[in-house]
Protein backbone atom coordinates (compact mmCIF):
# COMPACT_ATOMS: atom_id res chain seq x y z
CA UNK A 1 0.00 0.00 0.00
CA UNK A 2 2.80 2.44 0.90
CA UNK A 3 4.27 2.28 -2.63
CA UNK A 4 0.93 2.89 -4.30
CA UNK A 5 0.20 5.74 -1.87
CA UNK A 6 3.56 7.35 -2.54
CA UNK A 7 2.87 7.19 -6.28
CA UNK A 8 -0.66 8.50 -5.78
CA UNK A 9 0.50 11.72 -4.14
CA UNK A 10 1.90 13.06 -7.39
CA UNK A 11 -0.43 11.24 -9.75
CA UNK A 12 -3.37 12.54 -11.69
CA UNK A 13 -6.62 10.64 -12.08
CA UNK A 14 -5.53 9.61 -15.58
CA UNK A 15 -2.89 7.30 -14.08
CA UNK A 16 -5.83 5.18 -12.90
CA UNK A 17 -8.08 5.66 -15.93
CA UNK A 18 -8.02 1.93 -16.72
CA UNK A 19 -10.30 1.33 -13.72
CA UNK A 20 -12.96 3.81 -14.80
CA UNK A 21 -16.14 2.42 -16.32
CA UNK A 22 -17.50 5.75 -17.59
CA UNK A 23 -15.88 8.52 -19.63
CA UNK A 24 -13.74 10.89 -17.56
CA UNK A 25 -11.55 12.77 -20.01
CA UNK A 26 -10.64 15.58 -17.58
CA UNK A 27 -7.39 15.48 -15.63
CA UNK A 28 -6.77 16.57 -12.04
CA UNK A 29 -4.21 15.84 -9.34
CA UNK A 30 -5.45 13.38 -6.72
CA UNK A 31 -3.68 15.26 -3.94
CA UNK A 32 -3.96 18.99 -3.51
CA UNK A 33 -1.67 21.81 -2.36
CA UNK A 34 1.48 21.08 -4.31
CA UNK A 35 -0.11 22.01 -7.57
CA UNK A 36 -1.21 25.71 -7.55
CA UNK A 37 -4.91 25.16 -7.96
CA UNK A 38 -7.61 27.52 -9.10
CA UNK A 39 -10.89 28.14 -7.28
CA UNK A 40 -14.19 29.16 -8.74
CA UNK A 41 -15.75 31.58 -6.25
CA UNK A 42 -18.56 32.60 -8.60
CA UNK A 43 -20.24 29.30 -9.31
CA UNK A 44 -23.40 28.79 -7.27
CA UNK A 45 -24.48 25.20 -6.79
CA UNK A 46 -28.26 25.24 -7.03
CA UNK A 47 -30.56 24.75 -4.06
CA UNK A 48 -33.77 22.86 -4.87
CA UNK A 49 -36.83 22.39 -2.66
CA UNK A 50 -37.59 18.67 -2.56
CA UNK A 51 -40.83 19.51 -0.74
CA UNK A 52 -42.25 20.54 -4.12
CA UNK A 53 -41.88 16.95 -5.28
CA UNK A 54 -42.85 15.30 -1.99
CA UNK A 55 -45.88 17.44 -1.27
CA UNK A 56 -46.67 19.41 -4.43
CA UNK A 57 -49.10 18.87 -7.28
CA UNK A 58 -48.18 17.54 -10.73
CA UNK A 59 -46.95 20.95 -11.94
CA UNK A 60 -44.75 21.38 -8.82
CA UNK A 61 -43.31 17.94 -9.29
CA UNK A 62 -42.45 18.59 -12.91
CA UNK A 63 -40.91 21.98 -12.12
CA UNK A 64 -38.77 20.49 -9.34
CA UNK A 65 -37.70 17.60 -11.56
CA UNK A 66 -36.57 20.00 -14.27
CA UNK A 67 -34.69 22.22 -11.82
CA UNK A 68 -32.91 19.36 -10.11
CA UNK A 69 -31.97 17.65 -13.35
CA UNK A 70 -30.65 20.92 -14.79
CA UNK A 71 -28.54 21.51 -11.66
CA UNK A 72 -27.04 18.03 -11.78
CA UNK A 73 -26.52 18.07 -15.53
CA UNK A 74 -24.44 21.23 -15.08
CA UNK A 75 -22.14 20.09 -12.27
CA UNK A 76 -23.36 16.83 -10.70
CA UNK A 77 -24.15 18.47 -7.36
CA UNK A 78 -27.22 20.18 -5.86
CA UNK A 79 -28.40 21.22 -2.41
CA UNK A 80 -31.77 19.86 -1.25
CA UNK A 81 -34.07 21.66 1.15
CA UNK A 82 -37.60 20.71 2.15
CA UNK A 83 -36.69 17.04 2.57
CA UNK A 84 -38.48 16.59 5.88
CA UNK A 85 -35.69 14.83 7.82
CA UNK A 86 -35.46 16.10 11.41
CA UNK A 87 -32.17 17.95 11.88
CA UNK A 88 -31.98 16.78 15.52
CA UNK A 89 -31.35 13.28 14.20
CA UNK A 90 -28.24 14.62 12.45
CA UNK A 91 -27.01 16.46 15.53
CA UNK A 92 -27.20 13.24 17.48
CA UNK A 93 -25.52 11.33 14.65
CA UNK A 94 -22.57 13.73 14.72
CA UNK A 95 -22.11 13.26 18.46
CA UNK A 96 -22.32 9.48 18.17
CA UNK A 97 -19.76 9.46 15.34
CA UNK A 98 -17.27 11.44 17.42
CA UNK A 99 -17.88 9.05 20.30
CA UNK A 100 -17.46 5.95 18.12
CA UNK A 101 -14.13 7.03 16.67
CA UNK A 102 -12.62 8.59 19.79
CA UNK A 103 -13.88 6.27 22.55
CA UNK A 104 -13.60 2.79 21.01
CA UNK A 105 -9.97 1.59 21.33
CA UNK A 106 -8.09 1.07 18.07
CA UNK A 107 -7.62 -2.65 18.72
CA UNK A 108 -11.38 -3.00 19.02
CA UNK A 109 -12.00 -0.98 15.86
CA UNK A 110 -9.52 -3.17 13.98
CA UNK A 111 -11.64 -6.24 14.76
CA UNK A 112 -14.15 -4.75 12.30
CA UNK A 113 -11.67 -3.94 9.55
CA UNK A 114 -13.37 -3.46 6.19
CA UNK A 115 -13.83 -6.42 3.87
CA UNK A 116 -15.84 -6.93 0.73
CA UNK A 117 -19.50 -7.95 1.02
CA UNK A 118 -20.98 -8.18 -2.48
CA UNK A 119 -19.65 -5.03 -4.14
CA UNK A 120 -18.96 -2.91 -1.11
CA UNK A 121 -15.98 -2.78 1.19
CA UNK A 122 -17.79 -2.69 4.50
CA UNK A 123 -16.40 -2.09 8.00
CA UNK A 124 -13.70 0.04 9.56
CA UNK A 125 -11.02 1.95 7.63
CA UNK A 126 -8.10 3.22 9.76
CA UNK A 127 -6.66 6.67 9.20
CA UNK A 128 -4.66 6.93 5.96
CA UNK A 129 -6.13 3.57 4.82
CA UNK A 130 -9.32 4.67 3.09
CA UNK A 131 -7.63 3.82 -0.17
CA UNK A 132 -4.37 2.34 -1.42
CA UNK A 133 -3.60 5.37 -3.54
CA UNK A 134 -3.55 8.31 -1.14
CA UNK A 135 -2.96 8.65 2.63
CA UNK A 136 -6.24 10.42 3.45
CA UNK A 137 -6.48 11.97 6.89
CA UNK A 138 -9.79 10.32 7.71
CA UNK A 139 -11.10 7.31 9.61
CA UNK A 140 -14.19 5.75 8.10
CA UNK A 141 -16.78 3.10 8.85
CA UNK A 142 -19.14 1.74 6.21
CA UNK A 143 -22.41 0.03 7.10
CA UNK A 144 -24.50 -1.51 4.32
CA UNK A 145 -28.08 -2.66 4.41
CA UNK A 146 -27.08 -6.06 5.76
CA UNK A 147 -25.66 -4.46 8.93
CA UNK A 148 -29.12 -3.22 9.94
CA UNK A 149 -32.27 -4.88 11.18
CA UNK A 150 -34.21 -3.91 8.07
CA UNK A 151 -35.03 -7.15 6.28
CA UNK A 152 -34.23 -9.62 9.03
CA UNK A 153 -32.32 -9.72 12.30
CA UNK A 154 -29.33 -7.38 12.48
CA UNK A 155 -25.93 -9.07 12.57
CA UNK A 156 -24.95 -6.86 15.50
CA UNK A 157 -21.93 -8.79 16.77
CA UNK A 158 -20.51 -8.99 13.26
CA UNK A 159 -20.80 -5.32 12.34
CA UNK A 160 -21.23 -3.11 15.40
CA UNK A 161 -18.65 -2.33 18.10
CA UNK A 162 -21.37 -0.72 20.23
CA UNK A 163 -24.73 -2.55 19.91
CA UNK A 164 -26.85 0.55 20.58
CA UNK A 165 -25.46 2.21 17.45
CA UNK A 166 -27.43 -0.14 15.20
CA UNK A 167 -30.96 1.01 16.18
CA UNK A 168 -29.88 4.66 16.11
CA UNK A 169 -28.24 4.59 12.69
CA UNK A 170 -31.07 2.37 11.43
CA UNK A 171 -33.37 5.33 12.14
CA UNK A 172 -31.02 7.61 10.20
CA UNK A 173 -31.02 5.19 7.26
CA UNK A 174 -34.79 4.78 7.31
CA UNK A 175 -35.26 8.57 7.31
CA UNK A 176 -32.89 8.92 4.35
CA UNK A 177 -34.16 5.82 2.55
CA UNK A 178 -37.58 7.45 2.19
CA UNK A 179 -35.99 9.98 -0.15
CA UNK A 180 -34.38 7.45 -2.52
CA UNK A 181 -37.42 6.88 -4.74
CA UNK A 182 -38.50 10.55 -4.85
CA UNK A 183 -34.99 11.63 -5.88
CA UNK A 184 -34.70 8.93 -8.56
CA UNK A 185 -38.22 9.58 -9.88
CA UNK A 186 -37.43 13.31 -10.09
CA UNK A 187 -34.30 12.66 -12.11
CA UNK A 188 -36.03 10.23 -14.46
CA UNK A 189 -38.91 12.67 -14.95
CA UNK A 190 -36.46 15.52 -15.55
CA UNK A 191 -34.63 13.44 -18.14
CA UNK A 192 -37.86 12.63 -19.97
CA UNK A 193 -37.64 8.93 -19.05
CA UNK A 194 -40.20 6.66 -17.40
CA UNK A 195 -40.49 8.09 -13.90
CA UNK A 196 -40.91 4.62 -12.41
CA UNK A 197 -38.14 2.84 -14.32
CA UNK A 198 -36.12 2.27 -11.12
CA UNK A 199 -38.95 1.72 -8.63
CA UNK A 200 -38.39 -2.02 -8.35
CA UNK A 201 -34.60 -1.82 -8.30
CA UNK A 202 -34.58 0.89 -5.62
CA UNK A 203 -37.19 -0.61 -3.32
CA UNK A 204 -35.28 -2.03 -0.32
CA UNK A 205 -32.11 -1.49 -2.27
CA UNK A 206 -28.57 -1.71 -1.01
CA UNK A 207 -26.81 1.36 0.30
CA UNK A 208 -23.61 2.27 2.11
CA UNK A 209 -23.82 4.58 5.10
CA UNK A 210 -20.30 5.88 5.56
CA UNK A 211 -19.37 7.47 8.88
CA UNK A 212 -16.33 9.72 8.45
CA UNK A 213 -14.22 11.14 11.25
CA UNK A 214 -11.59 13.64 10.15
CA UNK A 215 -9.41 14.25 13.21
CA UNK A 216 -7.87 17.63 13.99
CA UNK A 217 -4.89 18.14 11.66
CA UNK A 218 -1.62 18.95 13.44
CA UNK A 219 0.00 22.03 11.93
CA UNK A 220 3.08 20.07 10.77
CA UNK A 221 0.87 17.81 8.67
CA UNK A 222 -1.10 20.77 7.35
CA UNK A 223 2.12 22.47 6.30
CA UNK A 224 3.30 19.29 4.57
CA UNK A 225 0.24 19.54 2.32
CA UNK A 226 -1.90 16.90 3.93
CA UNK A 227 -5.38 16.42 2.50
CA UNK A 228 -8.48 15.08 4.19
CA UNK A 229 -9.85 13.13 1.25
CA UNK A 230 -8.40 12.87 -2.22
CA UNK A 231 -10.19 13.97 -5.36
CA UNK A 232 -12.53 11.19 -6.51
CA UNK A 233 -15.90 10.45 -8.02
CA UNK A 234 -18.55 8.42 -6.20
CA UNK A 235 -19.29 5.00 -7.66
CA UNK A 236 -23.01 4.95 -6.84
CA UNK A 237 -26.25 6.16 -8.43
CA UNK A 238 -26.30 9.12 -6.07
CA UNK A 239 -25.15 10.17 -2.62
CA UNK A 240 -27.20 11.92 0.06
CA UNK A 241 -24.95 13.88 2.41
CA UNK A 242 -26.28 15.82 5.41
CA UNK A 243 -24.47 19.17 5.15
CA UNK A 244 -21.30 18.90 7.27
CA UNK A 245 -20.68 21.68 9.81
CA UNK A 246 -16.97 22.14 9.10
CA UNK A 247 -16.00 23.42 5.68
CA UNK A 248 -13.98 21.29 3.31
CA UNK A 249 -16.10 19.84 0.50
CA UNK A 250 -14.91 21.04 -2.91
CA UNK A 251 -16.39 20.18 -6.29
CA UNK A 252 -14.51 20.32 -9.59
CA UNK A 253 -16.18 22.47 -12.22
CA UNK A 254 -15.15 20.68 -15.40
CA UNK A 255 -16.04 23.60 -17.63
CA UNK A 256 -13.13 25.67 -16.26
CA UNK A 257 -11.25 23.06 -14.17
CA UNK A 258 -11.59 25.19 -11.03
CA UNK A 259 -12.68 23.95 -7.60
CA UNK A 260 -15.98 25.18 -6.16
CA UNK A 261 -16.22 25.34 -2.35
CA UNK A 262 -19.56 23.85 -1.38
CA UNK A 263 -20.82 25.11 1.97
CA UNK A 264 -24.42 23.97 2.21
CA UNK A 265 -26.54 25.39 5.06
CA UNK A 266 -27.05 23.27 8.19
CA UNK A 267 -30.08 21.05 7.82
CA UNK A 268 -29.79 20.69 4.04
CA UNK A 269 -28.71 17.66 2.06
CA UNK A 270 -25.97 17.76 -0.53
CA UNK A 271 -26.94 15.49 -3.42
CA UNK A 272 -24.49 14.29 -6.05
CA UNK A 273 -24.58 11.79 -8.85
CA UNK A 274 -22.04 8.98 -9.22
CA UNK A 275 -20.66 6.52 -11.77
CA UNK A 276 -23.76 4.25 -11.89
CA UNK A 277 -25.83 7.32 -12.78
CA UNK A 278 -23.41 8.57 -15.43
CA UNK A 279 -23.44 5.09 -16.97
CA UNK A 280 -27.23 4.63 -17.11
CA UNK A 281 -27.84 8.21 -18.28
CA UNK A 282 -25.32 7.85 -21.12
CA UNK A 283 -23.14 10.66 -19.67
CA UNK A 284 -26.07 13.11 -19.35
CA UNK A 285 -25.72 13.31 -15.56
CA UNK A 286 -22.01 13.42 -14.68
CA UNK A 287 -20.17 11.66 -11.87
CA UNK A 288 -18.43 14.75 -10.56
CA UNK A 289 -14.99 14.94 -8.97
CA UNK A 290 -14.92 16.18 -5.39
CA UNK A 291 -12.63 16.13 -2.37
CA UNK A 292 -12.36 17.25 1.24
CA UNK A 293 -9.83 19.97 2.00
CA UNK A 294 -8.70 21.57 5.21
CA UNK A 295 -10.64 24.64 6.34
CA UNK A 296 -9.13 27.92 5.16
CA UNK A 297 -9.13 29.27 8.71
CA UNK A 298 -6.10 27.67 10.47
CA UNK A 299 -7.96 27.83 13.80
CA UNK A 300 -10.62 25.47 12.43
CA UNK A 301 -8.02 22.89 11.41
CA UNK A 302 -7.69 22.01 15.07
CA UNK A 303 -11.32 20.88 15.08
CA UNK A 304 -12.50 17.43 14.04
CA UNK A 305 -14.87 17.16 11.08
CA UNK A 306 -17.54 14.51 10.72
CA UNK A 307 -19.78 13.54 7.83
CA UNK A 308 -22.15 10.67 7.11
CA UNK A 309 -23.00 10.30 3.43
CA UNK A 310 -25.39 7.57 2.27
CA UNK A 311 -24.45 6.09 -1.09
CA UNK A 312 -27.35 4.56 -3.01
CA UNK A 313 -26.65 1.42 -5.04
CA UNK A 314 -28.61 -1.23 -6.89
CA UNK A 315 -28.11 -4.84 -5.79
CA UNK A 316 -25.16 -6.72 -7.24
CA UNK A 317 -27.09 -8.82 -9.75
CA UNK A 318 -28.91 -5.91 -11.38
CA UNK A 319 -27.88 -4.86 -14.86
CA UNK A 320 -26.77 -1.28 -15.48
CA UNK A 321 -28.14 -0.35 -18.89
CA UNK A 322 -28.38 2.99 -20.65
CA UNK A 323 -31.92 4.31 -20.22
CA UNK A 324 -34.03 4.50 -23.39
CA UNK A 325 -34.37 7.95 -24.95
CA UNK A 326 -30.92 9.27 -24.03
CA UNK A 327 -29.24 8.80 -27.39
CA UNK A 328 -27.27 5.94 -28.91
CA UNK A 329 -25.87 3.99 -25.94
CA UNK A 330 -22.16 4.64 -25.36
CA UNK A 331 -21.98 1.72 -22.94
CA UNK A 332 -22.78 -1.99 -22.95
CA UNK A 333 -25.07 -3.36 -20.24
CA UNK A 334 -22.99 -4.52 -17.28
CA UNK A 335 -23.75 -6.32 -14.04
CA UNK A 336 -23.57 -3.95 -11.07
CA UNK A 337 -21.07 -6.07 -9.14
CA UNK A 338 -18.68 -6.17 -12.08
CA UNK A 339 -19.01 -2.48 -12.76
CA UNK A 340 -18.61 -1.53 -9.12
CA UNK A 341 -15.65 -3.70 -8.21
CA UNK A 342 -13.73 -2.95 -11.41
CA UNK A 343 -13.83 0.71 -10.40
CA UNK A 344 -13.06 0.27 -6.73
CA UNK A 345 -10.15 -2.07 -7.35
CA UNK A 346 -8.42 1.26 -8.06
CA UNK A 347 -8.55 1.83 -4.30
CA UNK A 348 -8.37 -1.70 -2.91
CA UNK A 349 -6.06 -3.56 -5.31
CA UNK A 350 -6.62 -5.45 -8.55
CA UNK A 351 -7.81 -8.62 -6.81
CA UNK A 352 -10.85 -6.72 -5.50
CA UNK A 353 -12.53 -6.94 -8.92
CA UNK A 354 -15.25 -9.59 -9.34
CA UNK A 355 -15.94 -11.02 -12.80
CA UNK A 356 -19.37 -11.54 -14.36
Ligand SMILES: [Fe+2]
Pocket residue numbers: 232233234290
Ligand atom coordinates in the same frame (compact mmCIF):
# COMPACT_ATOMS: atom_id res chain seq x y z
FE1 LIG B 1 -17.38 11.13 -2.40
